[in-house]
Amino acid sequence: MSIRDGIFSGLLATALALSALSPAVQAALAPDSFAEVHGHERSIERMQALDTLVGRWALTSTEVMPDGGALQARGVRTCRWALNHTAIRCDDRFDLFGSVNGALQPVSVVDSLFYLSFNAATGLYEYTYYSPTLPELRTVPASFDTAGRVLTGSAWVTDPQGEPRLAVNESRLLGLDRIEETLTLSLPGSDERLELLEISLVRREGRVPPVLHF
Secondary structure, eight states: OOHHHHTTOSOOHHHHTGGGSOHHHHHHHOOOHHHHHHHHHHHHHHHGGGGGGOEEEEEEEEEEOTTSOEEEEEEEEEEEEETTTTEEEEEEEEOSEEEETTEEEEOOOOOEEEEEEEETTTTEEEEEEEOTTSSSOEEEEEEEETTTTEEEEEEEEEOTTSOEEEEEEEEEEOSSSEEEEEEEEEOTTOOOEEEEEEEEEEEEESOOOOOSOO
8 A cells, every 4th residue: 555645545534524414413513603703713823833834845755665665756845825824735746757766767646735724623733635546535633743843643544455554644844944744654553664755845935826726
């Protein structure tokens, strides 16, 4: 199971639970208008803590496979404010050429994007991922360590054989111009990494125009 293609292919029950409720039940759970306004303001405030993400970044991605092989791809990540400053949208675009085990050659890494937002109801940040390799979007809860400047998202997923795996995405905000990310897949109750994806981001530009669509 490749991290890049299938890490969020499992059913994330917590993220999908509300969508399974009937419209009447959802309406009964909806907050009143005052709470909605308060939650909106809180989301904007909490998202400001992640303003560092906004900009255009040179991206280097290295996927380490269980057999020791490595696929390295390069590209650009563009992050901008979206949805009236309640979310940050990041688009990843990859070059046609990369390296496999150090040898330069064409690689096929699909473009993808994610939204990062704050859920005032749960008190957690949320990643929402979009990719042509995923059958449907995935939402993953995340926490932010303000002291260490580390954003951590985790979710239980299933491999192609239906076995549970723990996926953890950790983003370390190392100043204004550098971010290091690791995406790991491990067995339940084990620290052993089945797969590892490392992403290095170096800032190319600061402010970028806001996204004009969804």
